Structure formats: structure tokens, C-alpha cells
Amino acid sequence: MTDLAIVDADPTPLTATVGTKFAYGTTGVREALLSFAVSAAHDILEEEILIHAGGKQVEARELAGNHGTRLHVVDEVGDGWLEVTYRAVVDITRPTGDQVGREIDFDRWVFTRPSRYAESDRLAPMAARLFPSQSGIERVNAVGEWVNTHMAYISGSSRGTDGAVDSILQASGVCRDFAHVVVALLRALGTPARLVSVYAPGLQPMDFHAVAEAWVDDAWHIVDATRLAPREAMVRIATGRDAADTAFLTTRGGRTTFNRQVVTAALTEGRLPQEDPSALVRLA
Structure with a gap:
């Protein structure tokens, strides 16, 4: 299902660099479904995805979900470590139209x-x-x-x-x-x-x-x-x-053990807005 349409958008841009590094020990894991990537609803200026499973670099299959959701599937994870490194530079534009x-x-x-x-x-x-x-x-x-x-x-x-x-x-x-x-x-x-x-x-x-x-x-x-x-x-x-x-990690088969996780998110252009809890704010 495709996402909704935005009309008469009035952009209020900010630029952010976001990312994560996490690792889980794995035993007998057949597949892993990962949710860490910035939604396709945003304008992604740069992106790097690096995934290791069982001691080797692997390519994940990307699945497109609703509302721009992007999931990544790693097959045959096996035993060892599942490690993810992700970084993206995002142009944040707030839609204001219907x-x-x-x-x-x-x-x-x-x-x-x-x-x-x-x-x-x-x-x-x-x-x-x-x-x-x-x-x-x-x-x-x-x-x-x-x-x-x-x-x-x-x-x-x-x-x-x-x-x-x-x-x-x-x-x-x-x-x-x-x-x-x-x-x-x-x-x-x-x-x-x-x-x-x-x-x-x-x-x-x-x-x-x-x-x-x-x-x-x-x-x-x-x-x-x-x-x-x-x-x-x-x-x-x-x-x-x-x-x-x-959920940012879902697995099939075997078991996983948490090792480490770091998340980063910072503005690289623009000032951090002042929050007004009563204001209407929309995500891309």
C-alpha cells in the first residue's frame, strides 16, 4: 500500500545526522528482521548500512512497508554475532498541507x-x-x-x-x-x-x-x-x-543475547526547536 499524499506543503527544513550501532550474540538464528533505517518518507541525503553476521559482512534484503517503513532481512544468521552499523543524513521537512x-x-x-x-x-x-x-x-x-x-x-x-x-x-x-x-x-x-x-x-x-x-x-x-x-x-x-x-530486532529460530547498542541523533543544520506541547507538529 502506498503512502498518503501531501498537498500544499510549506517546508521548514532542518538537517540531522542519525544512526545506530548494535550487536547481539546469536545461536541458531535462521533469520533476523531489522528496523533501524530512516523512513522513505524523508529526503535521505546520505546513507550507510553495514551488517555482519557470523563473522562476515552480509547484504540484507530491504522490504518496503506502509508509511515509508523500510525493514531489512538478514538470512542464515547462524551462530556468532549480529552487528549493525547505520548512519544517515536526513533533510527534515515538515508538511503542513492536507x-x-x-x-x-x-x-x-x-x-x-x-x-x-x-x-x-x-x-x-x-x-x-x-x-x-x-x-x-x-x-x-x-x-x-x-x-x-x-x-x-x-x-x-x-x-x-x-x-x-x-x-x-x-x-x-x-x-x-x-x-x-x-x-x-x-x-x-x-x-x-x-x-x-x-x-x-x-x-x-x-x-x-x-x-x-x-x-x-x-x-x-x-x-x-x-x-x-x-x-x-x-x-x-x-x-x-x-x-x-x-521492534528494531525480530528473529526466527535460535536465541539472541544483547551485547551493546548506541544510538545517535543530532542536528547538523538548523537549531534545535523549542518544544511547545500544545502545538500541532507533523512528521514527514
């Missing part, structure tokens, strides 16, 4: 349904009590504000299996947990919402970052309830229903 096309109608239905980590059906009564009268951008801002106030950002406080319900009960988590709660509450209120993995210049501590996107005022807009980085400088990687669709 988003149109048949894909929009499809997405607005798909991203209103409950999903593995965004259990909007279970949260519907709670969402109705918390946000009984808001609509449009007022609703989106109210949900983002509630999640920011209710939850504490604590590294290592959540499990990879936690969904939005778990995160609300624990009142803590990391970026993906904040995004899942935002997505689930908005869907419970009838607002289409989805999860996006991003590179985020200005993020501290630096890592892969996850944010929500909400359909409001005829376009997708970023909602980052962590408020840890300016949304204007973010660079899209992958887009999906929740973290199950945007």
Missing part, C-alpha cells in the same frame, strides 16, 4: 481498533470518565497532558510484554509505554492513533524513541507524552499499530 488519499480512510479504521499493546477496548470506560467532553486537538492535548502527569519516566521500570493497561496501573514506564497509553486512550475515545519509532535529536538519554501519532484536523500529528525531545526535529523510522509493528 493529507489525502484512499490510504487515509484505511488507516483511520485500522488505527482505531484495539491492538496487542494498546488495549483501547479495555480502557474505554476509563477514557470516557477522564475525557467526557473534549474533541479534536483539545482531546489530543488533554490525553497527552494526563499521561505526562500520571506516569513517571523510569528506565527499566517496565517489561517488554507490558501493554497500556499495565503501564497505567504501574504509573511508570519508558517512551513506548507512554506512547501505548496515549494511543490506547485516544482510540478508546474514537480518535485514530498509531505508534511511531523515531530518531530524536535532543533526547536525553539518547536512544531509539517512540511517540504516538493522532489523526486530528485532517492530518497525523505527533503526541509525545514524555516531553523529552522537541517533536519538530524527530525523524520517522517505522509506523504501526503498536510496538509489535516497530
Whole structure:
């Protein structure tokens, strides 16, 4: 499925250099699916991808997904180390026109349904009590504000299996947990919402970052309830229903052991924008 069309865009350009280096020990792994590349929705000025598996350099097959998502498949990973080095220079241009096309109608239905980590059906009564009268951008801002106030950002406080319900009960988590709660509450209120993995210049501590996107005022807009980085400088990687669709590493067969990971994201042209949580901000 091709992506939506952007009309009457008014560019506000920034240039960022982003990348990652990570390594996992592998035993008997048949295939690995990697999600680290900048989305094709961006204008990528330079890009380098270097992958090693089992002690030798390998070429990965690139798969094109929805919304510009680019996945890379490594076959016959085997035993040893799976190592990835990635670097890209990206021209960040924010679209401001209407988003149109048949894909929009499809997405607005798909991203209103409950999903593995965004259990909007279970949260519907709670969402109705918390946000009984808001609509449009007022609703989106109210949900983002509630999640920011209710939850504490604590590294290592959540499990990879936690969904939005778990995160609300624990009142803590990391970026993906904040995004899942935002997505689930908005869907419970009838607002289409989805999860996006991003590179985020200005993020501290630096890592892969996850944010929500909400359909409001005829376009997708970023909602980052962590408020840890300016949304204007973010660079899209992958887009999906929740973290199950945007994981940066998925394997078939065998087992993997984490070794190391470094993520970089910095502006090389332009100044880091000041964040205004109430402003409407869109990703390419």
C-alpha cells in the first residue's frame, strides 16, 4: 500500500545526522528482521548500512512497508554475532498541507481498533470518565497532558510484554509505554492513533524513541507524552499499530543475547526547536 499524499506543503527544513550501532550474540538464528533505517518518507541525503553476521559482512534484503517503513532481512544468521552499523543524513521537512488519499480512510479504521499493546477496548470506560467532553486537538492535548502527569519516566521500570493497561496501573514506564497509553486512550475515545519509532535529536538519554501519532484536523500529528525531545526535529523510522509493528530486532529460530547498542541523533543544520506541547507538529 502506498503512502498518503501531501498537498500544499510549506517546508521548514532542518538537517540531522542519525544512526545506530548494535550487536547481539546469536545461536541458531535462521533469520533476523531489522528496523533501524530512516523512513522513505524523508529526503535521505546520505546513507550507510553495514551488517555482519557470523563473522562476515552480509547484504540484507530491504522490504518496503506502509508509511515509508523500510525493514531489512538478514538470512542464515547462524551462530556468532549480529552487528549493525547505520548512519544517515536526513533533510527534515515538515508538511503542513492536507493529507489525502484512499490510504487515509484505511488507516483511520485500522488505527482505531484495539491492538496487542494498546488495549483501547479495555480502557474505554476509563477514557470516557477522564475525557467526557473534549474533541479534536483539545482531546489530543488533554490525553497527552494526563499521561505526562500520571506516569513517571523510569528506565527499566517496565517489561517488554507490558501493554497500556499495565503501564497505567504501574504509573511508570519508558517512551513506548507512554506512547501505548496515549494511543490506547485516544482510540478508546474514537480518535485514530498509531505508534511511531523515531530518531530524536535532543533526547536525553539518547536512544531509539517512540511517540504516538493522532489523526486530528485532517492530518497525523505527533503526541509525545514524555516531553523529552522537541517533536519538530524527530525523524520517522517505522509506523504501526503498536510496538509489535516497530521492534528494531525480530528473529526466527535460535536465541539472541544483547551485547551493546548506541544510538545517535543530532542536528547538523538548523537549531534545535523549542518544544511547545500544545502545538500541532507533523512528521514527514
